[in-house]
Amino acid sequence: MGIRDHEAIRAILGRRSIRRFEEKPVEKEKIELLIECGSAAPSAANSRPCHFVVATDRPILNRLAEDHPYGKMLFEAPLAIIVCGNPEKNDFARRYWEEDCSAAMQNILVAAHAIGLDGVWLGVRHAEGCEEAIRKILPIPAHIAVLGIAALGYGKEKKDPHKGIEEGTLHVNGW
Numbered sequence: 001m002g003i004r005d006h007e008a009i010r011a012i013l014g015r016r017s018i019r020r021f022e023e024k025p026v027e028k029e030k031i032e033l034l035i036e037c038g039s040a041a042p043s044a045a046n047s048r049p050c051h052f053v054v055a056t057d058r059p060i061l062n063r064l065a066e067d068h069p070y071g072k073m074l075f076e077a078p079l080a081i082i083v084c085g086n087p088e089k090n091d092f093a094r095r096y097w098e099e100d101c102s103a104a105m106q107n108i109l110v111a112a113h114a115i116g117l118d119g120v121w122l123g124v125r126h127a128e129g130c131e132e133a134i135r136k137i138l139p140i141p142a143h144i145a146v147l148g149i150a151a152l153g154y155g156k157e158k159k160d161p162h163k164g165i166e167e168g169t170l171h172v173n174g175w
């Protein structure tokens with residue numbers, strides 16, 4: 001077995017943004033495993049500021065879809081995991097919650113792909129009014145920040161895995 005055939009490498013390179021989903025719910029056991037994988041991400045000074053809101057109710061998913069400008073696939077996705085951070089937890093959380101929550105989000109997406117699910121990361125923080133709208137729907141306390149939404153489910157489209165290093169992006173022993 002070559003190094004490229006390793007399961008973790010296949011999951012990382014094989015993860016693609018999938019925006020069409022089957023009408024099939026995601027099993028509770030898988031949802032819990034995804035949250036466990038999100039929680040296992042590295043965290044600055046181990047401050048662990050991440051929180052996860054799981055949405056499986058169709059009316060809630062539809063409201064998220066309505067209020068996210070680029071999140072219409074949530075009308076179809078059976079599962080959304082909203083990754084949040086608590087910047088007030090401590091000083092490290094205040095400085096690094098975005099990095100910590102991004103690592104958690106990526107873990108969730110890679111783990112999902114590894115167990116036969118697909119999904120897409122929906123940014124929330126830089127889409128005008130989006131964070132506040134989502135905060136109201138769920139509802140998320142005012143001091144908690146929303147990093148993004150993982151729209152997840154059994155994918156209805158296939159994409160090729162990633163391959164190679166983007167030209168001009170590798171710099172060895174300095175830029």
Ligand SMILES: Cc1cc2nc3c(=O)[nH]c(=O)nc-3n(C[C@H](O)[C@H](O)[C@H](O)COP(=O)(O)O)c2cc1C
Binds near residue numbers: 071
């Ligand atoms: C911070 C961030 C925000 C994103 N927001 C959205 C979004 O709102 N809607 C969407 O369809 N895709 C979104 N994406 C997915 C990107 O479009 C996607 O990752 C990119 O096109 C590369 O494709 P790949 O994920 O298949 O490698 C987002 C990705 C990141 C990292």
